[in-house]
Amino acid sequence: MESLFADLQALLTNERIGSWAVAAVTLLFGLLAARLIGGGVSRMLKSANAHQAMIARRVTTYLIFGLTVASVLMQLGFDIKVLLGAAGIFTVAIGFASQTSASNIISGLFLLGERPFQVGDIITVGNYTGEVLSIDLLSVKLRTFDNLFVRLPNESIIKSEIVNMKRFPLRRVDIQVGVAYSEDVEKVREVLLEVAHRNVLCLEEPPPLIIFQGFGDSSVNHQFSVWTKRENFLAVRNNLAIEIKQAFERHGIGIPYPYRTLVVQNGNQPV
């Protein structure tokens, strides 16, 4: 029993094991501090801007984590200078092996600098449209409107066109309207403007537009464009279509549809 106690005492007083214990405790506290301080900074900024809060949290967390790792390594007797030198050579080797990741990281930094979108914006990239959940080191995460999670690598985002639907406060709703050739186009224009005037969500200014699109196969085509507040886009688009149809019916304006006349000739009967 006495020998066991002596062994334990020797173990605890052993310098090497002591430094390992201190290093472990430092690492634990460092991780905890990185998490807590990062969370605190994020909460402080969250009310102002979710995007900045996320970046601030990342930077704080990574900084404290890096300092903790350096401190732990020093605690364990490693020479940081040598390690950094070794890391330089190591990075070249890693760089060749992980070109894609490195490219994503660089692209991510460009995205953060250029800020074409922020967390919470609605964007369209390629075939995907959704809300930006986060902009990370390697990828951007989206939630699509049918509730799917999409991870888009930063590299592909930086190469493709991005449409940000939440950048500006107003949106224009475009509706294609075709009317029969027999209709009075001037009257059609008046009816359309009246529809826009009666819908309170359509802005009076910028004024609604009616743009002549061409003489179609069976109709005179116009584009009817009204402006609305971004949030009301869908409501205006849906309601306006109903209101236009009702107004046309009230004023006896016909919306034509393509028709085909079949003439059956007696001489061409099958044998």
Next chain:
Amino acid sequence: MQTVDSAKTSWWGEWSLKPGEAGHWEIGPLSLWIVRFTHEWRITYREVREPLDEALLVELPLHADQVPAFKHQGYGDTEVSVNRFAVADASGSLVLEATLADRPVVIRPETPLFVPARQSVELYVSTPVWARVLVREDRQTLCEVPTFRPSDTWFGPSTTEGELCYASRTSARLAFEEVPLRFHRAVTPVLVRNEGSDALLVERVQLPVQYLSLFRGENGFLWTEPVTLERHAGEAAHVRIGHGAPQRAMGARLLSEPRRAPESNLITRTFSAFQSFF
């Protein structure tokens, strides 16, 4: 049934209802019903699209059954909006307050109006008021209903910067005697002072109604503080809000405070907005 023909009275104030009773207010284009139940206030309204309707009628008490309770009940194409407010105890009185719009109102004269250089004119413009429903002794706001919901409009130099406002057309009358008495619109005297060296075309005026109080004159008119727009050059104008009711509003009584604390110096691009947005 007690029917109050309000040619001499008003639609705002304190009203009392027992459980199962309702009140009906016709305020210009707005029809408003408020029903009291034991644990619920039900507020129903519908707006007919005639902004200058001059109806004013208060009927109460009615029986709760006489009030439309569903979206499409009894009014053909016009939908009614039904809102229920659940409360632990629906005792206490009901207060209706008149208040001004919650966003600035952009007023466009029906015909273009020019103010020559170094001239000042006083225009009378009117904007729709909102009916605010409050209950209980602590005057808790249940909801606000516009007597007429104006169309939205944008006021700014481009589609990327500016402010969402309500749009209103005005005759911009220059003589007070021509201003009609309407119980659902507040009249604002706007003094336009053109200190510039060229004539000023008053195409549109952004009226910061959220900084204005609402008064009621002895003659029944609803008034706001007078507003002075002073233009030196270009399109920017300094907006100054006067103190208290206008001089014409004799014996004016304060009906509601401004929604936002007035700022000492408001600058606005008041006279015109932008060209084309295509």
